[in-house]
Amino acid sequence: MNKAAPRTTFPITFFPDYRSTNPYQTLHYESLTPLFHAEPGTIKDAIAAQSVSSGSAHLFHLHWEHAVFAGTGDPRAVDDFLDDVERFRALGGRVIWTVHNLAPHEETKRRANADLQLGLCKLADIVHLHSLPALAAAKLELPLQSRRVRVIAHPNFEGAYPVYPREIARKELGLPEDGRIVLCPGRIAAYKQPVELVAAFLAHAGANDRLILAGETARGFVFEVPCDARIIHRPGFETPEDVGRLHAAADFIALPYRVSLTSGSAILAATLGRAVLGTDTPGLRDAVGPPKTGHLYPPGALNDAMREALQEPVEIWAERGLAAAAEAGARDRAVIAAGWLDVLTLLARPPFQRTGD
Known part of the structure; x- marks a missing residue:
């Protein structure tokens, strides 16, 4: 032979x-x-x-x-x-x-x-x-x-990050059980419009709502976190475990990009069962299918989009997250x-x- x-x-x-x-x-x-x-x-x-x-x-x-x-x-x-x-x-x-x-x-x-x-x-x-x-x-x-x-x-990022139940993730992170949690992951830089994001969130958020900015600030970019308990800044790189917890705790992921050709953050969100609120850019157009798996708004419309997102029932965003996870499975x-x-x-x-x- x-x-x-x-x-x-x-x-x-x-x-x-x-x-x-x-x-x-x-x-x-x-x-x-x-x-x-x-x-x-x-x-x-x-x-x-x-x-x-x-x-x-x-x-x-x-x-x-x-x-x-x-x-x-x-x-x-x-x-x-x-x-x-x-x-x-x-x-x-x-x-x-x-x-x-x-x-x-x-x-x-x-x-x-x-x-x-x-x-x-x-x-x-x-x-x-x-x-x-x-x-x-x-x-x-x-x-x-x-x-x-x-x-x-x-x-997709299947298997790269652990998955947690929403309630456990919020408890371990010290977040309110009944508030709206919005996560903006990754490096804080001008192209992500963090100042505009914070302003839009604070204009419409309730007392128990939280916006989490999880990432280091880009070199040369000046970003001052407002003195408001509803804004949480977690500087530095997150461990895979904390990435999993943060996504599990969030109701939706905010990606207010000025530009995006490919969005690993949107694909990660979908992999972990979370829908996206973001700007209509090529990268997000590929990863998000509104209204089924999230909401994309035209440039300049972040404030109105955030108001509508926070007013929607959490169950709607949960359904979008499930749909996003199903579509991420095709990747x-x-x-x-x-x-x-x-x-x-x-x-x-x-x-x-x-x-x-």
Whole structure:
């Protein structure tokens, strides 16, 4: 009997490494094993690996591209990175770029980020977006070549966070049993409009209602928490257990983004059975289906939307949360991984000819 040929494992270098604060990358790359093995690293690490590769292409997967020049004042950082990408590809390496945002949230980084994105549109073998709304928005801003674009959905976060009963979560967090609890998770930054959110909430909240802002304040952003017991600020990164408790305690999740191309927070909310109140942006349009799984309002209408949300019976929001969880179940990681495996295998196995040239 002939022995089966050993399965080849294809290497991926991904950058940046945000696994300590976001389970997205961990869940994504775990779903690709054993055919692909991913390790964090820089483009220079990928060049070194490709230079000793025997035949197959090493893959470099870029996320959140602003990390290329974050923390550096060197104006050459973008050019140097793009030069390295060209060198990597000349050696036989292949590049996947996942577009999480169309622009960095810090205004000072926008010019450098735009230059980097233009270069990546020319050099990336695959440009990945998470949804059709995201693709439609990206096509308005970037010179995408359609044959290189792939739309593969953002998976759910099933199993990444513990699930708690609402009553137990509120008791452990010291929250009122009978109040409306609104959660705004993640980093507090200007694009999330926290000042406007607090003002809208305080204008319509009752004495036992609470707005929880759970996240560190972005560097350079000045945000003063009002002296009002109805506003709770939890600075820093939450543990997975507290993320689970906070979502369980909340009646709904508030995501008042100015911009959003992909919203992991909305998908997390749905995974944990909570509906979303948020701005009508591409990222939320993908994750929220109003009125069944939440409510999306036009830009500038946060105050009215918050008033209506707080006036609705908690049972309505609970029903929306159940519907959101059911729809999040369709974001099955095994199903989504199958699409990724098709794309990555095509890139890694020679001969590969880039489309769109």
